[in-house]
Amino acid sequence: PQLRYPARLNCAVELLDRNLATRAGHPAVVTAAETLTYAQLAARVNRIAHVLVHRQGLVPGNRVLLRGANTAWMVAAYFAVLKAGGVVVATMPLLRAKEIGQMLRKARISHALCDARLAPELRLAAAEAPDLRHVLHWGDGALEALCAEAPPDFPACDTAAEDVCLIGFTSGTTGEPKGTMHFHRDMLAICDAYGREVLRPTPDDIFIGSPPLAFTFGLGGLVLFPFRVGATAVLLEKPAPEELLPAIARHRATICFTAPTAYRAMALAIAGGDHDVSSLRKCVSAGEALPRPVFDLWQRTTGLPLMDGIGATEMLHIFIAAPEHAIRPGATGLPVPGYEAKVIGPDGAEAPRDTPGRLAVRGPTGCRYLADPRQAQYVQGGWNITGDTYVQDADGYFWYQARSDDMIISAGYNIAGPEVEAALLTHPTVAECGVVGAPDEERGQVVKAFIVLKPGIAADAALARALQDHVKAAIAPYKYPRAVAFVAALPRTETGKLQRFALRRQAQGPSA
Ligand code: 3UK
Missing domain, CATH: 3.40.50.12780 (ANL, N-terminal domain)
Structure with a gap:
């Protein structure tokens, strides 16, 4: 252009x-x-x-x-x-x-x-x-x-x-x-x-x-x-x-x-x-x-x-x-x-295709923070590091995984909350959901799902189990939510984003 x-x-x-x-x-x-x-x-x-x-x-x-x-x-x-x-x-x-x-x-x-x-x-x-x-x-x-x-x-x-x-x-x-x-x-x-x-x-x-x-x-x-x-x-x-x-x-x-x-x-x-x-x-x-x-x-x-x-x-x-x-x-x-966009590994070099890493982009617009030392984190070597984890496929397409600091690490597995959310959304009872890591002694973190049910659907332990089985059948079973909580609404920002930090705070508490 x-x-x-x-x-x-x-x-x-x-x-x-x-x-x-x-x-x-x-x-x-x-x-x-x-x-x-x-x-x-x-x-x-x-x-x-x-x-x-x-x-x-x-x-x-x-x-x-x-x-x-x-x-x-x-x-x-x-x-x-x-x-x-x-x-x-x-x-x-x-x-x-x-x-x-x-x-x-x-x-x-x-x-x-x-x-x-x-x-x-x-x-x-x-x-x-x-x-x-x-x-x-x-x-x-x-x-x-x-x-x-x-x-x-x-x-x-x-x-x-x-x-x-x-x-x-x-x-x-x-x-x-x-x-x-x-x-x-x-x-x-x-x-x-x-x-x-x-x-x-x-x-x-x-x-x-x-x-x-x-x-x-x-x-x-x-x-x-x-x-x-x-x-x-x-x-x-x-x-x-x-x-x-x-x-x-x-x-x-x-x-x-x-x-x-x-x-x-x-x-x-x-x-x-x-x-x-x-x-x-x-x-x-x-x-x-x-x-x-x-x-x-x-x-x-x-x-x-x-x-x-x-x-x-x-x-x-x-x-x-x-x-x-x-x-x-x-x-x-x-x-x-x-x-231009690329996915980079921990060393800052471009990651191989199909491997998750941090997204880096540059172009006609870019980050200029007003008097803020965080500029040096966002812009590195002329590239904007957005804080998102992505995979680039063999054809060049970019596939979102999660915010880099939102990746859930459970028993050594890296799990992206949005992938689990997508699996849950295909269940007919689910209106909205958010998935985060909850602290766990044994696994470090466990996958915890917060679920808003469609009107008229009753929350109970049997439904929680059905949702867990639904995820296991849709994606790799180790990603299933070990903890499930039914909630009336999810915390969102004025820009429509799920407030994962608020869910993580809630995830410290007991689950259904
Ligand atoms: C996330 C997405 C996956 C991502 C924005 C369009 O959202 C906007 O700006 P913000 O500064 O947030 C930026 C962060 O939001 N995000 C936005 N879009 C997507 N993640 N898929 C998407 N399609 O973490 C990004 O780093 O609030 C969006 C236009 C202008 C904007 N300011």
């Missing part, structure tokens, strides 16, 4: 303003509350940029906190900051004051634009953030009133292609959150690599999905990819599967971005009810491993192959995936054109 860009570049111009010549009247963002054409969105962006620069003293390089659900105001705020030459720091809506405060201080944030509904938590955090000087809310009329007085035009800041425009904080499970810095050109590179080469959207596509815009999976899938081709993004404020499904039908959405668990929940709902997803053309799954049974279930239910892809906040977006015609069910895929 062509991934070379001019030295001076503002990604807001390339992604938004470029559409005004030919698609000014085409819907850019559709929400429950409003529909904005590209022209209307551009005008709102310009007004917010004007307020930031002329009323709030923003200068290029200032960091701006954004907090909000997936709405048109959130999208407009994003592009206003980019266009004014500021740096976006978008934060997950559910974060608490403690985490917001860490980010405010770490990124030395000077301005904040915030959905009024999320204002109280930000106010608490702001008390301990001396750099934060300007806070504005939308949704309560404050930003709206300033915008009404501002002109609908704004000259874009003349930024360098390699100026930082986004600091994405990782959904880290332990320790201080890590800020990852991305350039204006990175925002285009993901559209021109994954977008153009793998997803291949058209201007008529209607994108929909669940990830928050503060998560780069959502930013790319719900905003950057559609805008790069002048398509339409449908944004949902409450994107649970039971909301997403009717929204797909209502908006005749064609491209869906969500996590594997949501596809499984939607497939089960489609089978049990009257839902029209016939408009869908492409369905992207990322955020965590796509179990083979979920791929099969979605294909049986909708006729569509799920497009798995592994991405990371550090890499901005997806770097291993496959276009529909090249999908190998169960594998994540091939390096996205423009990226």
